[in-house]
Amino acid sequence: MxxxxxxxxxxxxxxxxxxxxLGDSGVGxxxxxxRFCEGKFLDKSEATIGVDFRERTIRIRNExxxxxxxxxxxxxxxxxxxxxxxxxxxxxxxxxxxxxxxETFHSxxxxxxxxxxxxxxxxxxxxxxxKCDCGTPESRLATTYAxxxxxxxxxxxxxxxxxLESECDNVESIFMTLAHKLYSKQPxxxxxxxxxxxxxxxxxxxxxxxxxxxxxxxxx
Amino acid sequence: MESNSPDAxxxxxxxxxxxxxxxxxxxxxxxxxxxxxxxxxxxxxxxxDEDFEFEDSDVTEKRKELxxxxxxxxxxxxxxxxxxxxxxxxxISDEYRRKxxxxxxxxxxxxxTVPPSLDELSTHPEYNQxxxxxxxxxxxxxxxxxxxxxxxxxxxxxxxxLRVIIKYPHLKYYQGYHDVxxxxxxxxxxxxxxxxxxxxxxxxxxPLAPFMQATMKPTQHLLNYMLPIIRRGxxxxxxxxxxxxxxxxxxxxxxxxxxxxxxxxxxDVVRLYDYFLCAPPLFPVYVTAALVLHRAPDVLACDADMxxxxxxxxxxxxxxxxxDILVTAKKLYEENDPIDLDGEVAALEKREEEQRRLDExxxxxxxxxxxxxxxxxxxxxxLPVVLRRPGPRRAAFALAAALLxxxxxxxxxxxx
Ligand SMILES: Nc1nc2c(ncn2[C@@H]2O[C@H](COP(=O)(O)OP(=O)(O)O)[C@@H](O)[C@H]2O)c(=O)[nH]1
Ligand SMILES: [Mg+2]
Numbered sequence: 001m002x003x004x005x006x007x008x009x010x011x012x013x014x015x016x017x018x019x020x021x022l023g024d025s026g027v028g029x030x031x032x033x034x035r036f037c038e039g040k041f042l043d044k045s046e047a048t049i050g051v052d053f054r055e056r057t058i059r060i061r062n063e064x065x066x067x068x069x070x071x072x073x074x075x076x077x078x079x080x081x082x083x084x085x086x087x088x089x090x091x092x093x094x095x096x097x098x099x100x101x102x103e104t105f106h107s108x109x110x111x112x113x114x115x116x117x118x119x120x121x122x123x124x125x126x127x128x129x130x131k132c133d134c135g136t137p138e139s140r141l142a143t144t145y146a147x148x149x150x151x152x153x154x155x156x157x158x159x160x161x162x163x164l165e166s167e168c169d170n171v172e173s174i175f176m177t178l179a180h181k182l183y184s185k186q187p188x189x190x191x192x193x194x195x196x197x198x199x200x201x202x203x204x205x206x207x208x209x210x211x212x213x214x215x216x217x218x219x220x
Numbered sequence: 221m222e223s224n225s226p227d228a229x230x231x232x233x234x235x236x237x238x239x240x241x242x243x244x245x246x247x248x249x250x251x252x253x254x255x256x257x258x259x260x261x262x263x264x265x266x267x268x269d270e271d272f273e274f275e276d277s278d279v280t281e282k283r284k285e286l287x288x289x290x291x292x293x294x295x296x297x298x299x300x301x302x303x304x305x306x307x308x309x310x311x312i313s314d315e316y317r318r319k320x321x322x323x324x325x326x327x328x329x330x331x332x333t334v335p336p337s338l339d340e341l342s343t344h345p346e347y348n349q350x351x352x353x354x355x356x357x358x359x360x361x362x363x364x365x366x367x368x369x370x371x372x373x374x375x376x377x378x379x380x381x382l383r384v385i386i387k388y389p390h391l392k393y394y395q396g397y398h399d400v401x402x403x404x405x406x407x408x409x410x411x412x413x414x415x416x417x418x419x420x421x422x423x424x425x426x427p428l429a430p431f432m433q434a435t436m437k438p439t440q441h442l443l444n445y446m447l448p449i450i451r452r453g454x455x456x457x458x459x460x461x462x463x464x465x466x467x468x469x470x471x472x473x474x475x476x477x478x479x480x481x482x483x484x485x486x487x488d489v490v491r492l493y494d495y496f497l498c499a500p501p502l503f504p505v506y507v508t509a510a511l512v513l514h515r516a517p518d519v520l521a522c523d524a525d526m527x528x529x530x531x532x533x534x535x536x537x538x539x540x541x542x543x544d545i546l547v548t549a550k551k552l553y554e555e556n557d558p559i560d561l562d563g564e565v566a567a568l569e570k571r572e573e574e575q576r577r578l579d580e581x582x583x584x585x586x587x588x589x590x591x592x593x594x595x596x597x598x599x600x601x602x603l604p605v606v607l608r609r610p611g612p613r614r615a616a617f618a619l620a621a622a623l624l625x626x627x628x629x630x631x632x633x634x635x636x
Contacts, residue, residue, distance in 0.1 A: 049473035119583030
């Protein structure tokens with residue numbers, strides 16, 4: 001349990017990026033954060049009551065960065081006064097919807113509103129369409145449709161699955177994208193790293209994916 | 221999602237709550253009540269509460285007394301049942317619980333009616349949320365339970381929950397209610413668990429009623445008793461918790477589900493329910509405080525950091541000495557009646573209100589700082605745009621503005 005976190009003078013403390021994960025109940029927030037932090041699918045996920053916390057340390061250019069993921073309950077009643085506390089000092093936002101449930105996509109407007117009401121309009125945000133292993137291409141929400149909304153809000157869109165092993169790189173890139181974005185925003189870095197990190201950056205391959213290659217369905 | 225990956229079994233155990241990678245290897249013994257279940261026609265046949273451990277002689281003695289009382293229940297008064305339920309070891313086995321739990325809350329045989337079918341209830345507006353949570357309650361079933369039986373029980377669970385909120389339409393379903401409902405269902409079966417759950421949900425002293433109001437405000441208020449109770453037990457610990465800003469969220473699932481959601485060991489859960497069923501409604505909060513007091517050394521050794529503290533506290537070890545914790549909780553209750561704590565709770569809520577106000581102000585500032593500092597980041601949907609050098613002329617200004625904005629972002633406290 002003990003992290004060497006005592007502030008020893010002269011010793012650098014790990015940077016911490018705090019990311020909040022939002023979205024309707026059941027879209028897969030818990031599974032996605034679990035996939036990223038534990039490297040596997042959470043087989044028996046449970047309803048999240050209140051707020052769960054997971055973290056993982058990543059490396060960006062030889063520096064250890066702690067990513068703290070705050071996984072929130074989707075049910076409306078927890079949000080009003082309860083979850084509010086956890087918006088404190090949030091650096092970035094992930095909004096998740098379920099590609100097989102259009103109503104969860106339509107809720108994004110509400111989630112955006114919540115984000116805005118917490119003064120996070122300028123914070124890096126990404127949109128994630130989860131469960132792309134489910135359903136048929138026709139039954140899933142069209143990528144172009146989602147992309148339009150993502151563009152409107154200026155956020156990258158990821159379509160992914162917390163379930164599929166083959167998608168784990170993509171889950172990885174959701175959080176790595178945010179981490180790089182936050183890292184590059186840091187005041188002292190801006191001067192020293194310009195240009196240097198271009199080739200190393202995570203690619204948003206999925207973003208440009210066409211609907212054509214979505215044949216890998218696990219459930220119907 | 222029935223497809224089991226080979227490592228899923230070990231994986232899900234470390235995710236019961238909180239789930240921090242730091243400690244995920246800690247509770248690897250997980251559920252220890254695996255038994256083969258062949259038939260679930262009566263709830264007592266589930267029998268996954270038995271540990272086949274060496275039974276201590278007090279328990280053997282108590283078992284005898286319990287059986288004597290149960291053989292002639294009409295001459296036994298409520299106090300006697302309550303005594304059994306609260307004293308060491310509680311009601312010992314689900315076989316006894318099934319008969320005694322209804323007595324503890326005053327449920328009669330006549331109230332135990334045959335439930336309606338699920339189809340009749342599926343038009344309820346909360347149906348989807350309930351089903352979603354019920355489908356994710358796999359961990360609460362005995363491992364190895366045959367698929368058909370589990371599905372049948374899950375349907376019973378959905379029916380049970382919907383029946384209550386249909387009977388009392390002003391009561392709102394909350395995530396976690398299903399954890400209470402399933403505990404009652406597994407122990408008492410689908411007929412008795414309905415009046416039991418009604419009794420816990422509706423009425424002036426019903427312990428779950430505050431959780432089912434339109435908002436969670438009443439729940440939050442009640443949870444705010446935790447810190448003052450802890451302070452009565454250990455001033456330094458309360459100080460440490462408050463300094464970390466951890467709040468009460470780590471204890472929310474404990475309180476909302478009477479620990480059903482958060483403990484791996486089924487036997488611990490039902491033991492606590494024995495007590496809670498006949499305790500004052502706020503007693504679970506005292507248990508929460510006693511539990512944190514029990515873990516004081518860990519808490520005091522933890523960084524005064526909200527995330528670390530939340531992580532440490534929200535994950536419960538498997539070997540908690542609940543008999544001792546209940547004794548502590550009882551003592552705390554006797555020595556510090558909720559009324560005596562009202563003043564402290566009010567003061568705490570005032571401080572929180574003030575903090576909230578400051579936060580809101582900060583948020584506004586944050587938003588304003590951003591808007592002024594640099595254009596709203598429309599462009600970054602394509603990362604390369606972000607990395608492109610700014611045009612030479614505006615570069616210096618843009619950089620300075622961005623630096624300021626980022627600085628305000630990371631150190632908003634300096635710009636208050
Ligand atoms: N097929 C499929 N199911 C998923 C995926 N992610 C989550 N689920 C399932 O969806 C349900 C809800 O997931 P959960 O992470 O608990 O949702 P949350 O309420 O947003 O945290 C669970 O039954 C998961 O097993 C996915 O990528 N594909
Ligand atoms: Mg969740």
